[in-house]
Amino acid sequence: MNKRLNVTQHNTRPDKKAIVLLSGGLDSATVLAKALAEGYECYALAFDYGQRHRAELVAAERIAQSMGAKAFKVIKLDLSSIGGSALTDMAIDVPDAGGSGIPVTYVPARNTVFxxxxxxxxEVVDARSIHIGVNAVDYSGYPDCRPDFVAAFERLANVATKAGIEGHTLHIATPLIDLSKAEIIQLGTSLGVDYALTVSCYKADNDGLACGRCDSCHLRKEGFAQANVADPTAYKETS
Incomplete structure (x- = not known):
């Protein structure tokens, strides 16, 4: 799935190149659209990490293709080998609601690894920024979605890399971190994002149909309702 897509940009400056983490979901699609609108040459990166379904990877590829990313790459990992999450361990059920505390859908160290x-x-493509759709407002309580985590990783990036040591500052861009889900949807809609292409559900089937019951589906439904935007999600069932 490592693909070079159609591009119109050439000889792009490093400060206008970006790695965009693209999960196939609503938030990351919005991040990609915003980066492209700001003139970045975008290298979309997805991960096959042992998650419950591959529908989100299919979604990530079609989003990258439709939006015109410079390249699309899937890195294969096996976080299921350590388990510890309902998204990587089939013995742990995905709950219908997040509950209190850090939910079982948290994947240990996922954003750190990604x-x-x-x-x-x-470093390889000489990009100066990494764009990720973490959010500290309408999110599931994951510790690696907080501003403190992002700031700490950015500091690490600038002492752990050749680029950083040579004075080429690396930035972790989090354009959605202070937005509600409704505000994210409104932003993406203004940028022309086709949310029908995205898959957010923790329990989506092979066709990308959403369960309509998990925490991610609840947040997505509420976001579209509060944004007053028609929800294009294809659900297996309604609740």
Whole structure:
């Protein structure tokens, strides 16, 4: 799935190149659209990490293709080998609601691992920023979606890389971090994002149909309702 897509940009400056983490969901699609609108040459990066379904990877590829990313790459990992999450361990059920505390859908160290690999690719393509759709407002309580985590990783990036040591500052861009889900949807809609292409559900089937019951589906439904935007999600069932 490592693909070079149609591009119109050439000889792009490093400060206008970006690695965009693209999960196939609503938030990351919005991040990609915003980066492209700001003139970045975008290298979209997805991960096959042992998650419950591959529908989100299919969605990520079609989003990258339709939006015109410079390249699309899927890195294969096996976080299911350590388990610890309902998204990577089939013995742990995905709950219908997030509940209190850090939910079982949290994947241990996922964003740390993803950002580390994105950092490596950024050095290879000479990109100065990594864009990720973490959110500290309408989110599921994951510790690696907080501003403190992002700031700490950015500091690490600038002492752990050749680029950083040579004075080429690397930035972790989090354009959605202070937005509600409704505000994210409104932003994406203004940028022309086709949310019908996205898959956010933790329990989507092979066709990308959403369960309509998990925490991610609840947040997505509420976001579209509050944004007063028609929900294009294809659901297996309604609740």
């Amino acid at each position: 950002l580390s690999i994105a950092l490596g690719w950024a």
